[in-house]
Every structure is written in C-alpha cells, then in structure tokens.
Amino acid sequence: MPNIKYVLQRITQMDYKSMIDTAKKVHMRSGKNTMSIFFDMIKCGFQYQAGYMDYWVFEFETLTPAQRATYITRGQNNRYVRLLNKKESWYKISDKVNFLKIFDGYHGRDWMDLREHTPQEFEVFCQQHSKIVAKLLDGSCGRGIEFFETGDKSKIVGLYDMLLAGKRYLVEEYLTQHEQINKLYPMAVNTIRLVTIKNGDTVHLVFACIRIGNGKEVDNLNSGGMAALIDMETGKISTPAADKNGKAYDIHPLTKVKLIGYPLPFFQEGVELVKKAALLIPDLAYVGWDVAVTPTGPVLIEANEFPGHDLYQFQVQLGPDKIGLMPRFDKACEGLAPVNE
Structure with missing residues (x-):
C-alpha cells in the first residue's frame, strides 16, 4: 500500500x-x-x-x-527506515564523532575532534600520521572530505585554523588498504558496503557490494565511482561494476583489472565485524556499513542509518528474471513492528 x-x-x-x-x-x-x-x-x-x-x-x-x-525504490527504502530505525537514535551513527566513540575497537584508526584539541595537539597528530583525512561531521556521499599530506611540517601551517573555519572538525589518519584491494584502484580507499537488518538477536546480511573509485580520491557513486556485487558465500566480485548512469564495466577503465571473479580478502571477517557491530545499536536495525580492508583485516569506516538504495538494483547486476531485492529484505523483517509508531 x-x-x-x-x-x-x-x-x-x-x-x-x-x-x-x-x-x-x-x-x-x-x-x-x-x-x-x-x-x-x-x-x-x-x-x-x-x-x-x-x-x-x-x-x-x-x-x-x-x-x-519487487524493487526497493526511494519510498520503499523510507519504509524500511521507518520500520527499523528509531529516529531519535539516528545521531548515534550520523554524527561521525559519535560513531567513532560507539565503535571504538571496530574502526582501527586514530582520530581527533578539533573542537576538543589545541593546535599543538593537532601538530603532534600530524607528526604521527603522514597523511590525514578531514571530514564534516554529517557529510555524506563522499562530499566534504579532504586529504592532506602532513609528513612535512611546512604543509600544516595554518591547516588547523582552515579546518575549523570549514567545519571539518573530524580528522582521521589515512588508512592503508590491503594490496589486493589497492590493485583494483589505488587512489581511493575502496570500501565494501554491507547492509544488515537486525531482527531480534539475529543479524541478516541482505546486501553486499564493493565501491571502487574511478578517477577521484573517493569511491562513492555520487562522486564518479562504481559498485559491483559480491558473492556472499565466496567473497568474490560476482557482477560487472556499474556507475550512477548504469554503465557497466567488466574491466576497470583505469587499472585494467578484470572485475568478475576478483577475490576480496577478509570478506567473511568483514561480515562478522558488522554483525557484531549491529548488536551495539539496538534502536537502529537497518544499517549500511562501509568497511575498509587493511593489510591486517577489516575495519569500519562509517555506518549509515539511512542507507542509499541506489546501489541495490542495477539491471546489469540482476539475474534474467530482473527481480529486485524487496523479497529478500521483507523476509529479514518478518514479525517486526515499526519502531517509530
């Protein structure tokens, strides 16, 4: 209805x-x-x-x-959010500082809230990390992210004040991604998007893809990136990648890596990571997790209380029946009552 x-x-x-x-x-x-x-x-x-x-x-x-x-449209995606995510709790993961605090031990990186630290403390942070990432607290779709080389002290002169003025209060160390992921595209951290629905004590993985950069330092679809589905059993890329316009790529246009069948390291460990993380936020049962794969394993980059549905159902990635994902999502939601009513 x-x-x-x-x-x-x-x-x-x-x-x-x-x-x-x-x-x-x-x-x-x-x-x-x-x-x-x-x-x-x-x-x-x-x-x-x-x-x-x-x-x-x-x-x-x-x-x-x-x-x-059968398609999860914008309105249907809103329905899942209304059903599963208590609005008063969205801030727990929409605010990136809150996210890092709640999931301490899951995100695997140093970070700093500039509102709580002095310029001298920021300088020490930069000395410890040769490359940093600055973010808006509520930025989305890869917007508002800036990268800075900080190995040379001369490069950080005035940077603290500039970041504060631009409200990029969150500063993180830049993560080194696993060599196998880096081969796909080395200019961005290519994140795995895992979508979970929690029903009682059971966490269902309902969607998995990898987002891959294509010419920019971010992998987001809205910033020119592409996404390919992942076989949830094998952890291998199972479809061509598609961009926002639905253009399909069997081979990455810049790195020339063949995508279908490409193995992703630590995939099952990433699934277990997000399933454990999902249990830490009981009022948010429908979450899109962004996971980076480092040389030593998966870490959480961020979580989305309003997961973008544009990744879900590219025609080049569906089977010949062209059936969307709603049946899978609805099955995971069976028996749940709306949390916002």
Whole structure:
C-alpha cells in the first residue's frame, strides 16, 4: 500500500524540469515516447513510490508491473527506515564523532575532534600520521572530505585554523588498504558496503557490494565511482561494476583489472565485524556499513542509518528474471513492528 503522505509530499516537492529531462534521457535510451515515459514516471510514483531517478537508475521502462513491485525504490527504502530505525537514535551513527566513540575497537584508526584539541595537539597528530583525512561531521556521499599530506611540517601551517573555519572538525589518519584491494584502484580507499537488518538477536546480511573509485580520491557513486556485487558465500566480485548512469564495466577503465571473479580478502571477517557491530545499536536495525580492508583485516569506516538504495538494483547486476531485492529484505523483517509508531 503506498504511503499517501510520502506520495503527496513528493508531488509538491517534485523538480518537474529534472523529471522531464530524465524522461528525455529515457527516450534516448529506449526509443519510447517522452510524454508516455513522463506519465509512466508519475504512475510509478504512486504505485511503487519510485522517484524519477529510481526510474532512470533501475530502468523501469524495461520492467513489467510484477517486476517493478519487487524493487526497493526511494519510498520503499523510507519504509524500511521507518520500520527499523528509531529516529531519535539516528545521531548515534550520523554524527561521525559519535560513531567513532560507539565503535571504538571496530574502526582501527586514530582520530581527533578539533573542537576538543589545541593546535599543538593537532601538530603532534600530524607528526604521527603522514597523511590525514578531514571530514564534516554529517557529510555524506563522499562530499566534504579532504586529504592532506602532513609528513612535512611546512604543509600544516595554518591547516588547523582552515579546518575549523570549514567545519571539518573530524580528522582521521589515512588508512592503508590491503594490496589486493589497492590493485583494483589505488587512489581511493575502496570500501565494501554491507547492509544488515537486525531482527531480534539475529543479524541478516541482505546486501553486499564493493565501491571502487574511478578517477577521484573517493569511491562513492555520487562522486564518479562504481559498485559491483559480491558473492556472499565466496567473497568474490560476482557482477560487472556499474556507475550512477548504469554503465557497466567488466574491466576497470583505469587499472585494467578484470572485475568478475576478483577475490576480496577478509570478506567473511568483514561480515562478522558488522554483525557484531549491529548488536551495539539496538534502536537502529537497518544499517549500511562501509568497511575498509587493511593489510591486517577489516575495519569500519562509517555506518549509515539511512542507507542509499541506489546501489541495490542495477539491471546489469540482476539475474534474467530482473527481480529486485524487496523479497529478500521483507523476509529479514518478518514479525517486526515499526519502531517509530
């Protein structure tokens, strides 16, 4: 049953120009009439709570009604968040400093909140770590992240004040990733996204992919990166990688690494790590975890109380039946009552 409040809100807030532009893009991709696509988008908004970007990314123009009904759209993703994540507890992981405190021992790196440290203490931190990462406390999609080489003392002159002025209060040591992950793409820390749903004392792994950088220092899809699914049993990449436009890559365009079948070290250890971590936040049962793989094992980079659903259902990564992930997610949620009602 569609969430009427959500649908009405989306109608009043819709960027109709972008919607029409997207319909034109779908026309170029499919050859179908632009206006028929536009009205089909509106229909999908009501029937499947799908935004126009869902329509584009998941290639809804190619799907039957039965197939469309299995997709985790923007509205359906909101449903899982409402069902599973107590809103008053979002801050526990949305604020990156809170996250690091709660998961001390799970994230494997030094960090500093500049609001609580002096310039002299920051200088000592930089002397201990030749490269650092500065972040906004509530940044997402790879935005607001900056990297600094700090091995030379002259490079940090004025840096403390600059970071404070830009509200990049969180400073972390830059992690060295495992050689096997580095071969995929060395300019970014390529993180594994593991999505868990906690039902009682059982933590279900419902989605696994690796995000890989492509020309920038971050791996996020919204910053030009790509994502490939991981076989949950073998820990190997099982599909081509796809970018935000759905373009498929069997081979990384820059490193020329063949992706399908590529083994990811410490994958099962990463799964066990997030399952243990999930039990530390009982009010947040639907979480997207970002895991980095270091030479000695997996560590948590961050957690998302509102996991992005755009990674879930690229057509190039689904089977021939083109069925989405909703049946898998709903099975993990069986018997749960909404936490926000």
